[in-house]
Amino acid sequence: MKLLENKKALITGAARGIGRSIALRYAAEGADIAFTDIRIDDAAQSLVQEIEAMGVKAKAYASDASNFGECEILIAEVLKDFGAIDILVNNAGITRDNLLMRMTEADWDLVIKVNLKSVFNMTKASQSTMLKQRSGAIVNMSSVVGLEGNAGQSNYSASKAGLIGFTKSIAQELGSRNIRCNAIAPGFIETAMTEKLTPEVREGWIKNIPLRRSGKPEDVANIAVFLASELSSYVTGQVISVCGGMKM
């Protein structure tokens, strides 16, 4: 029996990067996959085909996780198409890095809205179906920067730290209904988000990582499988770092 056989998973921001990797890994473990992104482009369409080729159901939805109304509509559509939501992965996120001196109000507001409010929107919209089925696993994508802070990322760091507080609170609120809520704190993972870094910055980071390499999206996806499956049935309100042991 696969780890997520017959489960229905909903993953935000999964057209590429870590979300995409989680979608593929969940599908390999037998889950049907609903996923979102801002636009359903060629990358999203080909992910649907890749997942379907694994013998499970897949559907992509264009939906802005930072928009409350869109999330409510999305959840209704996913429930119509899939019949249940057993696993919710709040993965969508962005950066708008700058030193505080140069950070604009718009950059602050956007990062908080996309990285933090989105998690409120999606969790609130899907909680009643999880409450009714008396089970559910919620996985929120934080960051080591949310645990440690980072110069030039005060907006991102605040959003990812806020998400940890949210995760721990929801774990307490919904635990009695067998709904678990945990967070992953990835370190330096090779995706579009980190490819903007200069070679010098990249080498500097890697030199300070005890495992001496950057992470792959699959490294994060493996922990996302653990947190969604029965392997973690007694784990809630926790943050698991996937960072090669790095200290900021």
Ligand code: NAD
């Ligand atoms: P990425 O940029 O490769 O992918 C993020 C995806 O989210 C994109 O497809 C994007 O279109 C989508 N997205 C953005 N805003 C959205 C919105 N409002 N609604 C729906 N979709 C939206 O990034 P990634 O590196 O795969 O990051 C995934 C998550 O992991 C993010 O939350 C990020 O903060 C977190 N993270 C990444 C790293 C890293 O090193 N890459 C480290 C720590 C945490």
